[in-house]
Amino acid sequence: MFLFIVFALIAIVAGLGVILSRKPVYSALFLLVNFATLAALYIMLQAQFLAAVQIIVYAGAIVVLILFVIMLIGGGELRDIRDPNKTLLRRLTAPRVTGAVLALLLLAAIGYGLITGTLNSASGSAAAFNNGSVQAIASVLYTDYVLPFELASVLLLVGMIGAVVLAKNE
């Protein structure tokens, strides 16, 4: 429980950091912290596979992609966020309103799930992976889904050949 509180607090602070930083690069790095703490939370929920994917895909690939984009467009400072010259109403642009509405909807959905108990019934599924989720996923992947899995490796091969051919000098 103590660990959970620590990680949850870090995640919340990092999440606030993402939206309150003036420099986009700081936002991206806060996002990295947020993703990492989420991975820790997944491990505490016995979802090791999800945690690994969270680190590899989100903390690795996605954050790097975001940093690339920031470097391409130039990472200046964003002034508008805490601009004292504008009233609160003026600062409510369309993206922010959309974001706020979506956040409220998410909160409402989670709250509804907690109150009616539908979310609690799902909590038992972590225990269903008796050997941990990595083994559970692996055994399904290499038995039931072995054909799509092998085809996915062909897909990666195609992507690799294509990237090399298109990048080579003619």
Add this chain to the structure above:
Amino acid sequence: MTFPTLNLPVISPQIVLVVAALVILIADLVIVQKRILGWISLVAALGALATVFTYRPASPAFQNMALADGLGLFTTAAVLIAAALALLLSVERVADFTRHAGAYYALILLATAGMTALTIASDFMTIFVAIEILSLALYVLSGFNRRDARSSEAALKYFLLGAFASGFLLYGIALIYGATGTTNLAAIAQGIAPLSVSLPFAPLLPLGVGLLLVGLGFKVALVPFHMWTPDVYQGAPTPVTAFMSVGTKTASFAALIRVLAALGSHDRPWLLALAGLAVLTMTLGNLAALRQTSLKRMLAYSSIAHAGYIVTGLAAGNPRGAEGALYYLLAYTFMNLGAFAVLLAVQRREENDVSVERLHGLAARQPVLAVLMALFMFSLAGIPPLAGFFAKLYVFSGAVEAGLAWLAIVGVINSAIGAYYYLRVTVAMFMSEPAADAAEAPKPGWPVMATIAIAALATLLLGIWQFPWMQSIIQAVSTLALR
């Protein structure tokens, strides 16, 4: 833990193709004479075809992920024939547009592996991965001519729109999964048969099928998801266009027939949507083709129109319509590949497209080529006794049998419109004076001529000697549970 039973013979064509692709990639490093790689890939395609003919239709394999039934084997054979002809076409001219011949042949084989995997896929997981394999390989192949800006533009356009379409496809699959609780086609068919109303999220099913139609409609170029087709067909190197125009259609339509058959026992609102798509696709494809001066763009719009005729057979939703669609796919494979092969034969080395004017007076210069091109044009227009006529006859009679006589009438009117631009090409070849700048294209070598000859022979034979083909088609459709 139970170990899976691996029924490897089911995927033997795919194994042959992927292994050959790897061998070619390695051999590319040591072999200087790149033409040899082309022959290796051709042997691989024919070898894969041989495995299809030695294999008999069987029960589901790989935990219901694949099903090499009559439909799968028939369309796999059609795709492999298309690949073999395209490779034969490529051997001579691949050096015109690229120095990376090894990667070119490997990608054609891998795309073929993806297409053949799609034809036997009986689970949405397999379907999606197979579609991605063939799409990704074709994105790269259409951009293979690095010296031509049009080719790169085609690749980029195809990639961006294709990625978008994949999103639709995946969303459709997710919604169908939400409605039925499974991604397996056999389980879906079983699930919706007894409880066609009490599915947990039944309204999601038509929505999911609709999105699925958008995704697959993009791959086979149905109006209004056809925007990419003319540009990509024109920009891609001609052998690639020849291959993708027939192979992708065959594989995607096979998957569509399988999916629709699995959803068949349900009340089927999407058949009406298919009929609407068919009308739009036929009409717009034919009307746009009328105005084209570039032969490749004309054939691109004509391929859109043909996709419309094939959808007519699917919209009928009965065995007759599905049989017509399968026959159409095989006939279209030969006649369209043949037309593109003639186009390649008359185009100059540095060119990637030919205007209709270039064909003026072709009959005087190269009579054999002109006669065979006329044969393909007559077949595409649907003139008896060629394959194209019977293909149209079967899909339209399927539509009439299903009570969609109006759809068949629209199709016949469209065939008449289409005949105009096909015959215009013929008239240009036989009755016009040669254009002043009719500089000679390099004399086509025997591989190109052999491709054209095989396609022409098959176009004739499919029309006048139908028994063996129709027998396997009827057998293929009878195992599907079509109403």
